[in-house]
Amino acid sequence: MHRPEAARLSPHELYNARLGLWLFIVSEAALFSAFIAARYLNLGTQRPAELNQPLGLAITAALLLSSLTAYRAETCIAHGDRAGFLRNTLWTLLLAVVFLVGVVAEWVEAFHLFPPGTRYGTSFFSLTGLHGLHVLSGAVLLLGVYLHGRRGRYGPEDYWPVEGVVKYWHFVDVAWVFIYPTLYLVG
Amino acid sequence: MVRALAPVLKGLAYGAVGYGVGGPLLAGLVRALGGSFPFDLELATGAVVGTLGWLAGVGVWDTWARGWFGLPLRPWPEDKSVVRYFRFxxxxxxxxxxxxxxxxxxxxxxxxxxxxxxxxxxxxxxxxxxxxxxxxxxxxxxxxxxxxxxxxxxxxxxxxxxxxxxxxxxxxxxxxxxxxxxxxxxxxxxxxxxxxxxxxxxxxxxxxxxxxxxxxxxxxxxxxxxxxxxxxxxxxxxxxxxxxxxxxxxxxxxxxxxxxxxxxxxxxxxxxxxxxxxxxxxxxxxxxxxxxxxxxxxxxxxxxxxxxxxxxxxxxxxxxxxxxxxxxxxxxxxxxxxxxxxxxxxxxxxxxxxxxxxxxxxxxxxxxxxxxxxxxxxxxxxxxxxxxxxxxxxxxxxxxxxxxxxxxxxxxxxxxxxxxxxxxxxxxxxxxxxxxxxxxxxxxxxxxxxxxxxxxxxxxxxxxxxxxxxxxxxxxxxxxxxxxxxxxxxxxxxxxxxxxxxxxxxxxxxxxxxxxxxxxxxxxxxxxxxxxxxxxxxxxxxxxxxxxxxxxxxxxxxxxxxASTLEWQTSSPPPVENFPAPPAVVGGPYVYGIPRARHAALGAAGGRAG
Structure with missing residues (x-):
């Protein structure tokens, strides 16, 4: 109503959008903290020995690496390097898919080892599931900015959607940095 | 009446379809394929998809989400009557x-x-x-x-x-x-x-x-x-x-x-x-x-x-x-x-x-x-x-x-x-x-x-x-x-x-x-x-x-x-965007009984503070 659609954000609006996103991220962190807290409140630091540690480490590495490529994508578009932006966004998407496939593989194993009805399985499936949904939504958003980017939508003066999605992606990554030790390492 | 309620009716229709697809239809499909789909889950997925359908119908799709897909937006015509209360x-x-x-x-x-x-x-x-x-x-x-x-x-x-x-x-x-x-x-x-x-x-x-x-x-x-x-x-x-x-x-x-x-x-x-x-x-x-x-x-x-x-x-x-x-x-x-x-x-x-x-x-x-x-x-x-x-x-x-x-x-x-x-x-x-x-x-x-x-x-x-x-x-x-x-x-x-x-x-x-x-x-x-x-x-x-x-x-x-605060210094009810020009605030909000104290200096419209 108050501004023409698809117009470039003014510096004032850009600042507002950033602040809004950061507050959203703080709020989301509270959601994850509740599920992480429930894990410790329900079963302390107990952890089954059958966890697939190599797979857990592999998907963690993929996700951490994807933050690097996401960062590079944002930096490229900020400097007007559209080809680099597209290339790095694709790499990020690829790593996201690797992560999600890894989680599905984990789930298939875990269903037999510690199903959702067990106390560890409860936290394992809900934490990886909640986080997986966030990864999936982040991947969909990344795909969105990739497709828009291919049609020349962003430039060095106007890339807030890219910045926003990448910030969200970093957050999803940081959330995993807390979830991974909670599920795989403590105890 | 129908014109006023059009977005709400559209939202209700989309919401009902969303519930049907996300709830009974999905559950029936899974059950037909031999899976289990508890009624509780059917209610939950139906309610979530139904809510998304409601939002889409009531105006999110036409006035907002189309832009995400590079489609032109279709805003509702401007309206100053009671109709706008039934719109996004x-x-x-x-x-x-x-x-x-x-x-x-x-x-x-x-x-x-x-x-x-x-x-x-x-x-x-x-x-x-x-x-x-x-x-x-x-x-x-x-x-x-x-x-x-x-x-x-x-x-x-x-x-x-x-x-x-x-x-x-x-x-x-x-x-x-x-x-x-x-x-x-x-x-x-x-x-x-x-x-x-x-x-x-x-x-x-x-x-x-x-x-x-x-x-x-x-x-x-x-x-x-x-x-x-x-x-x-x-x-x-x-x-x-x-x-x-x-x-x-x-x-x-x-x-x-x-x-x-x-x-x-x-x-x-x-x-x-x-x-x-x-x-x-x-x-x-x-x-x-x-x-x-x-x-x-x-x-x-x-x-x-x-x-x-x-x-x-x-x-x-x-x-x-x-x-x-x-x-x-x-x-x-x-x-x-x-x-x-x-x-x-x-x-x-x-x-x-x-x-x-x-x-x-x-x-x-x-x-x-x-x-x-x-x-x-x-x-x-x-x-x-x-x-x-x-x-x-x-x-x-x-x-x-x-x-x-x-x-x-x-x-x-x-x-x-x-x-x-x-x-x-x-x-x-x-x-x-x-x-x-x-x-x-x-x-x-x-x-x-x-x-x-x-x-x-x-x-x-x-x-x-x-x-x-x-x-x-x-x-x-x-x-x-x-x-x-x-x-x-x-x-x-x-x-x-x-x-x-x-x-x-x-x-x-x-x-x-x-x-x-x-x-x-x-x-x-x-x-x-x-x-x-x-x-x-x-x-x-x-x-x-x-x-x-x-x-x-x-x-x-x-x-x-x-009253001295800003909401009273514009017309009742205030126009769209509230003030003819941004007010310039020069003092605290409650200036009662203080000689020459002012909260704000305003443009053309409205009364005077304090």
Whole structure:
């Protein structure tokens, strides 16, 4: 109503959008903290020995690496390097898919080892599931900015959607940095 | 009529299709393929997809989401008539009125449910409800009123007044604001529809293990509350960014009207803590639909963990409800005492102190739940400590009254009643915070009395003070003062007659959340019920007054109260984008009795401050 659609954000609006996103991220962190807290409140630091540690480490590495490529994508578009932006966004998407496939593989194993009805399985499936949904939504958003980017939508003066999605992606990554030790390492 | 309702009808149609596809169709498909798909899960997925369909139909797709796919937007034609209230409109004033009307409607629904409960409790034995029916009515009354208490101040008056009071053209994210509102109708629909699938009987708190095994209506309640939580979080973020970033030139933090500060403080709470409510209810949902073992007793769950997470939100939630009420009551008191707010800075400190402390008091709800003993003393101490910042708010109200010359119009009467009611509510809270006394008072009508004195006597009385105060600004017309006073005295006397005896009943062993009680408690319950009926009838005066005055009340003018803050310095109701030019703020908000003091210098329209 108050501004023409698809117009470039003014510096004032850009600042507002950033602040809004950061507050959203703080709020989301509270959601994850509740599920992480429930894990410790329900079963302390107990952890089954059958966890697939190599797979857990592999998907963690993929996700951490994807933050690097996401960062590079944002930096490229900020400097007007559209080809680099597209290339790095694709790499990020690829790593996201690797992560999600890894989680599905984990789930298939875990269903037999510690199903959702067990106390560890409860936290394992809900934490990886909640986080997986966030990864999936982040991947969909990344795909969105990739497709828009291919049609020349962003430039060095106007890339807030890219910045926003990448910030969200970093957050999803940081959330995993807390979830991974909670599920795989403590105890 | 059809033209006006077109977006809503489209939303309903899309919502119904969404429910059908996401619920029965998906479930049928999975079952046909040999998988299992519990009815609880079918309800949950149907409700979520149905809500998305509703949003798409009601305007999110046409006026917003098409842009995400590079498609041209299809905005509804501009409309200045009543039609815009049924649309995905982004004007904060329209959204404020949408919230106010919706949640006043829900307030009357919740009140009607309370009347039903009091009818049942009028005499010992069962009158007109079954035991299970009483539980469902009690649960629905609870959650509907909680939703009203959370949303009506922030969503209604916050939306309408905050941008005006800080001299902004609108909220920081107008479309997110509209989204926050349009998420709420599905919440109301789901809560009512839950009665079709068995309702739920676990109260508004939905404690497991009961809530993990009861009727499927519980699932709709959970989805509804989670969606309501999303709306609250988005609204909270919107207020924080708006207040931090959209203030007019010269409107420093220290010059903001106190109501704006209270909305800021409440938004700080709602945008973080609401997630814990969502999380605790999602865990119950996972227990039900995915066979998990968070709280399900037979699977080794720990129900007391739910209580910790639930109250980690739900105690701050009462401050989400009451903080804007504090702000509005102080706002009315300072304008109608015609003197600057006493100890403004201490009040701001008090608000922020409440925000800080409210996150570390939750377990005083769990003194009898079997939580670790070492948590009792610290929670007692922090809970009682919160009376210090609350006391600052109180002292400010008293100091302003002492120094002012009181103008006893209806808003001021309600604000003075707020002082009285909240004092009783606050003092009785101390007995609930003390472990030794709480062990006896827990789950009795003493708690019911305490809670209703704070939220109804505190928040709702402040709400009426604020509604009468801002009514001329919102409608451009003046309400009937005589009827306003009738409403005030009727409500004030009937409220105290209804809820004060509950302390006595609780001390004499009247349990809360029960449909029947020992015959010895018959007299006090009969009294309470009759008083409650009188209290309920009093709201008809309010309704009649507001509806008829909106249609044919005398024109109010821009500033009928000769108030100094910015919302009164533009026409009533204000134009789209509020001010002809951004106002330049040059001083504090309450400039009464100070020679040559001014709050703001305005452009062409509106009256003059102070």
């Amino acid at each position: 409109t982004t004007d904060h004033k329209v959204i404020g009125i949408q919230y106010l009307v919706t949640f006043l409607g829900l307030f009357f629904l919740g009140g009607a449910l309370a009347i039903l409960m009091r009818w049942e409790l009028m005499r010992p034995g069962m009158q007109l409800l079954t035991l299970n029916g009483y539980n469902q009515v009690m649960s629905l009354h609870g959650i509907v009123m909680i939703a009203v208490a959370v949303a009506i101040f922030l969503g209604g008056l916050g939306n309408y007044c905050v941008p005006l009071m800080i001299g902004a053209p609108d909220m920081a994210f107008p479309r997110v604001n509209a989204l926050s509102y349009w998420l709420t109708p599905p919440v109301a629909v789901m809560l009512l529809a839950s009665l079709l699938v068995g309702g739920w009987d676990s109260g508004w708190t939905a404690y497991p293990p009961l809530s993990a095994v009861n009727a499927p209506g519980q699932v709709l309640m959970i989805v509804a509350v989670v969606i309501f939580g999303v709306s609250s979080i988005l609204g909270g973020i919107n207020f924080l960014v708006t207040i931090a970033r959209m203030r007019a030139p010269g409107m420093t933090w220290g010059r903001m009207p106190i109501f704006v500060w209270s909305v800021f403080a409440a938004s700080l709470l709602s945008f973080i803590f609401t997630q814990y409510l969502a999380a605790s209810l999602l865990m119950v949902l996972l227990d039900r639909v995915a066979g998990m073992s968070y709280f399900h007793f037979a699977r080794g769950g720990t129900p007391v963990v739910y209580q910790q997470l639930f109250w980690f939100y739900s105690h701050p939630a009462v401050y989400i409800m009451i903080l804007p009420a504090f702000g509005a009551a102080l706002e009315v008191i300072t304008h109608f005492a015609r003197t600057p707010l006493y100890a403004y800075r201490w009040v701001v400190g008090g608000f922020l102190g409440i925000v800080g402390l409210s996150g570390i008091v939750w377990a005083h709800h769990n003194f009898t739940s079997g939580m670790p003993d070492w948590m009792h003393a610290p929670m007692l101490a922090t809970t009682e400590a919160i009376s210090v910042p609350t006391g600052l708010v109180f002292l400010s109200a008293l100091g302003t009254l002492v120094r002012g010359r009181l103008w006893l119009r209806t808003p001021m009467l309600f604000a003075l009643a707020w002082v009285w009611n909240f004092l009783i509510g606050g003092v009785t809270g101390i007995f609930n915070a003390d472990v030794a006394t709480d062990l006896h008072l827990h789950d009795t009508y003493f708690v019911v009395g305490h809670f209703h004195y704070t939220i109804m006597g505190g928040e709702i009385f402040a709400l009426f003070a604020a509604l009468y105060y801002w009514y001329p600004k919102i409608t451009g017309r003046m309400y009937d003062e005589r009827l306003g006073r009738v409403h005030f005295w009727w409500t004030f006397l009937a409220f105290n007659a209804t809820f004060f005896p509950m302390f006595w009943a609780g001390l004499h062993g009247m349990n809360r959340r029960i449909a029947d009680y020992p015959a010895a408690l018959g007299a006090v319950n009969l009294w309470t019920s009759v008083a409650a009926f009188v209290l309920g009838a009093g709201f008809l005066v309010f309704l009649y007054n507001f509806v008829t005055s909106w249609v044919r009340g005398p024109a109010a003018g821009a500033n009928p109260w000769h």
